[in-house]
Amino acid sequence: MDSGTLDFIVGHLNYWLFILLMMTGLYIVVAKGNLVKKIVGLNIFQTSVFMLYISIGKVTGGTAPIFPLDMKVDPDVVYSNPLPHVLILTAIVVGIATTSLGLALIIRIREEYHSIEEDQIAEIENAVLQSEQWASEQAAGEHS
Amino acid sequence: MATQEVHHVALTLTDHLPILEVLVPFVAAPLVVVLGSRRLAWPIAFAASAISFVISCLLLLQVLDGSYISYHIGGWAPPLGIEYRVDAANAFVLFLVSGISTVILPYARASFEAEIPRRSSTLLYALYLLCLTGLLGVVITGDAFNVFVFLEISSLSTYVLIAQGSHRDKRALTAAYDYLIMGTIGATFFVIGIGFLYMATGTLNMADLAERIANQSDSRTVRAAFAFIVVGVGLKVAIYPLHLWLPNAYTFAPSAITAFLAGTATKVAIYVLLRFMFSVFQPGFISQVPTLEVIILPFALVAMFAASLTAIFQRDLKRMLAYSSIAQIGYMLLGISFFSQAGLMATMIQLFNHGITKAALFMGVGIFVLRSGGSFYYHLNGLGKTMPWTSAAMVIAGMSLIGIPGTAGFISKWLLVQAALEAGWWPIAVLIVASSLLAVIYVWRVIETLYLTEPSQEVTAREAPLSMLIPLWIMALACIYFGLDSDLTLNASKTAAEGLLAGSTGME
Amino acid sequence: MRHHLILRVITKLLVGTIFLFALYVQFHGDYSPGGGFQAGVIMAAGFILYGLVFTLDKAQQVFPPWLVHKLIALGVLIYAATGIYSLFAGYAYLDYAALAPHHPEHGQHYGILIVELGVGITVTAVMVAVYYAFASRAPVLSDEDW
Numbered sequence: 001m002d003s004g005t006l007d008f009i010v011g012h013l014n015y016w017l018f019i020l021l022m023m024t025g026l027y028i029v030v031a032k033g034n035l036v037k038k039i040v041g042l043n044i045f046q047t048s049v050f051m052l053y054i055s056i057g058k059v060t061g062g063t064a065p066i067f068p069l070d071m072k073v074d075p076d077v078v079y080s081n082p083l084p085h086v087l088i089l090t091a092i093v094v095g096i097a098t099t100s101l102g103l104a105l106i107i108r109i110r111e112e113y114h115s116i117e118e119d120q121i122a123e124i125e126n127a128v129l130q131s132e133q134w135a136s137e138q139a140a141g142e143h144s
Numbered sequence: 145m146a147t148q149e150v151h152h153v154a155l156t157l158t159d160h161l162p163i164l165e166v167l168v169p170f171v172a173a174p175l176v177v178v179l180g181s182r183r184l185a186w187p188i189a190f191a192a193s194a195i196s197f198v199i200s201c202l203l204l205l206q207v208l209d210g211s212y213i214s215y216h217i218g219g220w221a222p223p224l225g226i227e228y229r230v231d232a233a234n235a236f237v238l239f240l241v242s243g244i245s246t247v248i249l250p251y252a253r254a255s256f257e258a259e260i261p262r263r264s265s266t267l268l269y270a271l272y273l274l275c276l277t278g279l280l281g282v283v284i285t286g287d288a289f290n291v292f293v294f295l296e297i298s299s300l301s302t303y304v305l306i307a308q309g310s311h312r313d314k315r316a317l318t319a320a321y322d323y324l325i326m327g328t329i330g331a332t333f334f335v336i337g338i339g340f341l342y343m344a345t346g347t348l349n350m351a352d353l354a355e356r357i358a359n360q361s362d363s364r365t366v367r368a369a370f371a372f373i374v375v376g377v378g379l380k381v382a383i384y385p386l387h388l389w390l391p392n393a394y395t396f397a398p399s400a401i402t403a404f405l406a407g408t409a410t411k412v413a414i415y416v417l418l419r420f421m422f423s424v425f426q427p428g429f430i431s432q433v434p435t436l437e438v439i440i441l442p443f444a445l446v447a448m449f450a451a452s453l454t455a456i457f458q459r460d461l462k463r464m465l466a467y468s469s470i471a472q473i474g475y476m477l478l479g480i481s482f483f484s485q486a487g488l489m490a491t492m493i494q495l496f497n498h499g500i501t502k503a504a505l506f507m508g509v510g511i512f513v514l515r516s517g518g519s520f521y522y523h524l525n526g527l528g529k530t531m532p533w534t535s536a537a538m539v540i541a542g543m544s545l546i547g548i549p550g551t552a553g554f555i556s557k558w559l560l561v562q563a564a565l566e567a568g569w570w571p572i573a574v575l576i577v578a579s580s581l582l583a584v585i586y587v588w589r590v591i592e593t594l595y596l597t598e599p600s601q602e603v604t605a606r607e608a609p610l611s612m613l614i615p616l617w618i619m620a621l622a623c624i625y626f627g628l629d630s631d632l633t634l635n636a637s638k639t640a641a642e643g644l645l646a647g648s649t650g651m652e
Numbered sequence: 653m654r655h656h657l658i659l660r661v662i663t664k665l666l667v668g669t670i671f672l673f674a675l676y677v678q679f680h681g682d683y684s685p686g687g688g689f690q691a692g693v694i695m696a697a698g699f700i701l702y703g704l705v706f707t708l709d710k711a712q713q714v715f716p717p718w719l720v721h722k723l724i725a726l727g728v729l730i731y732a733a734t735g736i737y738s739l740f741a742g743y744a745y746l747d748y749a750a751l752a753p754h755h756p757e758h759g760q761h762y763g764i765l766i767v768e769l770g771v772g773i774t775v776t777a778v779m780v781a782v783y784y785a786f787a788s789r790a791p792v793l794s795d796e797d798w
Contacts, residue, residue: 022336029325042328049335056343066683084342087289089689091335094296098328100782101303105321107789108307112314125315132520136459139522139600154742163745171732174725180718219747270725 014055021048033118035109039102046095050088057084158202162215162228165199165238166281168192173273176266185269190249192273196280197242204235210639214286222286223352229286233492233640236633237283237415240496244407244503244619245276251507251615252400258514259398260308268308272404275301279412288338288348288424291416292331295380298412299327302405306397316396323389330379330386337372340365341424353424361429373420374435380413383440383477384447387470394466399510402462406469407503411495414476418491421480422644430483441481445575447474452582456589461509462519464586465502468545471579472498478572479560486563488641489634494556496633497544497626501553504541504619508534511608511616521589526599531607535594537620542587544623547580551627555634656705663705670698678772682761688768692775699776700783708787720781727774731767 009016021044028041062080067073106116113121172192176185207213212231216222230238252272260268278298282291303324309316342348344365345356357366379386390410394402421430430436448471455467472494479491509519511534516523528535544551547558557580564573607613626633674695681687703711734746741750748763749756 026329029329035321038325042325045329046332049332049339052336053339056339064685069683083348084339087339087342090289090293093689094293094300094331097296097300098324101300102321102324104782104785105303105307105317105324107786108310109317109321111789112310112317121318125318128315133459136520136522139520139525155739155744160739160745163739167732167736167745171729171736174728174732177725178722178729180722216744217746219744219749 014051018048018052018055021045021051024048035106035116035118035121036103039099039106042102043095043099046091046098050091050095053084053088053091057081159215161199161203162213162230162284163217165196165203165242165284166228166277168195168199169273169280170277173270173277176270176273180266182262182265185266186249186253189269189273190246193242193246193249193276196276197239197246200235200238200242203230204232204239204636206230207232207235208635208639210643212643223347223349226290227286227349227351228284229351230284231640231643232636233415233418233644234283236492236496236636236640237411238280239636240411240499241276241279241283241408244499245404247615247618248400248404248407248503248507251403251510251612254609254612255400255510255514256398260311264308268305271301271304272401274298275305275404279408282412283415286350288341288350288353289335292335292338295334295416296331298409299331299380302409303327305401305405306393308401309397312398313396315392319389319392319396323393326379326386326389330376333372333376333379335376337369337376340369340372344369350419350424354426357425357429361432366425366429367433370425370429370433370435374417374439377413377417377420381410381417381477382413382470382473384443384450384470384474387447387451387473390470391463391466394469394506395460395463399506399513403503403506403510406465406506407499410469410473411499414473414491414495418480418488418644422488427483427645436481436483440477444474444477444481445572447471447477448575448579449582452579452586455586456582458586459522460520461512461524461590462506464590465505465509468583468586469498469502471583472502472545474579475556475560475576478576479563482563482567482569484563484567485638485641485645486559486566488644489637490556490559490563492637492640493559493630493633496637497552497556497623500619500622500626501541501544504537504616504623505545507612507616507619508538508541511612514612515606515608521593522600524590524593525597526594528595530599533613534608534616537613537616538594539591540620541623542590544627546583546587549627550624552623552625552630552633554627555630659705663701667698667702670701671695674698674772674776678768679765681768682764688771689775691768692772693779695772695776696779696783699780703783703787707792708784712784715780717781717784720777720784723773723777724781727770727772727777730770730773734763734766734770 025041025043025045025048028044029038030041032038032041057080059078059080062078065079065082109121110116113124115121115124169192172188176188179188203213207230210232212229214222215228215230217226217228219225256265256268275298278294278296278301281294282298285291285294303320306323307317307320309319338348341353341357344360344363345353347353347356360366375386382390394406397405451467451470451474455464455471458464458467476491476494476498479487479489479494481487482490511531512524512527513519515531516527540551544553547553547556557576560576561573564570564576608616674691677686677694678688678691679686681691699711699715702714734748734751736745738747738750739745741753743750746763746767748759750759751762751766752759
């Protein structure tokens with residue numbers, strides 16, 4: 001493997017990992033039928049985004065972006081970029097809120113449908129839909 | 145530390161209007177929870193919404209001449225600080241959202257009493273205020289990441305509000321869950337796009353982004369960012385293949401919530417799409433990528449026809465209106481794809497007119513649900529005689545949906561056809577008219593059910609309470625008013641389109 | 653929970669330490685990784701640990717649900733009130749220089765402390781509320797099943 005390809009893979013390692021995690025997360029959301037697993041997949045998907053942001057904030061040779069206590073700032077010190085960290089804190093909080101909300105909805109769905117498998121829920125909903133359609137046809141039949 | 149006399153000029157109330165627009169509902173929400181009183185919940189919510197509406201009117205009047213207002217949060221100057229930026233496009237959407245909210249709240253009071261247990265009242269109104277805050281914040285901010293934060297505030301509240309419909313129909317829970325999954329994926333795509341933009345330019349302020357992107361429009365990072373942002377926002381807009389959450393969410397949510405969301409949520413998302421496409425990425429970039437011709441235009445046309453056809457075959461009025469919403473969103477996307485000032489003007493006007501039309505229609509459906517127990521067509525038989533006022537308002541709003549001259553919907557259809565002819569695409573103009581004819585079919589079905597069928601024996605419907613009827617008629621009369629005297633909407637849309645297409649948010 | 657003496661004793665020792673650590677993280681956000689959100693989650697972990705080991709009822713006696721809901725809103729109001737104070741002082745919203753007009757740097761310090769306090773309160777209350785919401789729906793396990 002020549003140095004160009006090696007550099008393409010290893011030099012962009014964070015991007016490859018980000019793509020890997022993102023696709024894993026999306027696949028879980030789409031392919032798994034269990035509602036809780038979908039939430040887990042969503043979390044993995046969001047975590048990949050966090051990883052992307054934090055990894056682009058790193059400056060080679062940079063230290064934590066906190067000024068020393070006596071505020072004597074050495075102009076030669078390189079700091080990592082703190083902005084992506086702030087963005088990610090916000091995104092993490094949003095992720096937690098989404099997860100809690102999703103899980104609360106799953107609990108309520110479990111109480112109403114007695115199942116958290118997507119296909120079983122779809123069956124029950126189809127049955128409800130059929131009865132609605134039938135009622136609607138009955139009523140339409142009475143009026144024609 | 146040196147003590148310095150900081151030269152500071154105090155800001156006045158008018159200076160603070162942009163932040164107050166978002167702050168008033170934002171503070172009202174926890175206030176409702178802390179006070180904990182069920183009797184105070186609605187008055188506080190209504191007061192907050194009304195104040196926001198007044199502020200949005202003041203802001204709109206200030207920027208109608210094409211100028212813009214910039215407010216620096218925390219006193220930090222952009223591009224380092226977060227900036228709220230109000231220009232005509234902004235202020236117009238703010239006016240729409242806060243207006244619809246203020247009109248719907250009196251209606252919602254009676255509607256919530258009927259559909260949601262009283263013990264949830266305080267939390268319900270707090271959530272509603274948070275949703276309003278989120279929507280207003282998305283529109284008013286000038287910082288890209290701030291858009292994401294407010295978008296998620298409004299989305300999370302929306303998921304919970306939709307799930308409140310479970311007291312009537314348990315399918316609201318799965319509808320809210322599906323919307324949660326899809327909405328979160330959309331928002332996360334949006335964040336990925338913002339991340340790529342940050343990587344390429346080093347800034348998050350929209351005006352600054354516009355400048356820096358202009359220098360590197362062929363960078364792969366920027367193009368990837370564009371793709372992610374369009375798809376992410378597209379999920380919220382319910383562009384045709386990404387619309388699957390909308391019918392269930394609108395059908396099973398409580399009636400007042402559907403009315404509010406149908407009039408505001410997708411419109412705000414379209415505004416975000418417009419802002420990012422034309423103010424951040426700028427027309428120069430858009431003309432280089434084939435997005436408009438290959439994606440927006442075909443999907444807009446598919447939405448217009450497929451959704452209208454699906455709407456015709458629905459048996460549930462709410463679901464029919466939801467599919468019709470998807471079709472109307474297709475019209476807005478069509479206006480974008482013309483890539484001309486006339487097209488953008490048509491999109492902005494369609495945004496406004498569709499907002500008020502759908503709000504009126506869903507309010508009417510809510511009244512029918514309240515009085516006759518359901519929203520299927522067989523529940524509505526003969527209600528034209530027993531509920532004359534509600535039915536008349538529904539007819540007016542239905543005519544606005546079709547685009548009959550004299551209603552607001554006609555103005556937007558007319559501008560769309562004009563923009564199509566101006567671009568030389570007369571087949572598109574024919575298609576616009578053809579899909580309006582499809583709308584005639586499903587609206588006629590409603591009118592027929594209301595007026596030309598016999599009421600079923602056991603229905604004891606009587607006219608709606610005044611607190612629900614008056615907001616409905618305000619909205620229906622607005623449909624007529626903005627169809628006859630459309631100066632305000634035309635001016636605002638024209639200035640908005642000019643501002644958007646000028647390729648900058650006015651930064652000197 | 654009569655059987656699990658070790659769990660109960662250790663929890664009683666640890667909960668106080670957890671709260672202390674949460675306060676440390678809260679107020680050291682300036683100098684090391686920390687701040688309102690992290691501290692809020694740690695503080696909530698203390699309450700949740702107590703609730704797990706000593707049953708939900710005992711935890712709800714210590715930290716009643718109505719108080720939890722009010723604290724969620726209170727934290728947000730503290731944050732917003734700091735900004736509104738800046739508005740009344742004639743500065744832009746959330747301009748911390750309004751808190752100490754002659755020493756803007758001190759103003760930043762005070763401002764961040766207050767808003768992080770608000771954030772910490774809200775996050776603690778939210779995490780505990782989430783725990784209460786889920787735990788109160790689960791069937792209570794009897795001692796033998798532990």
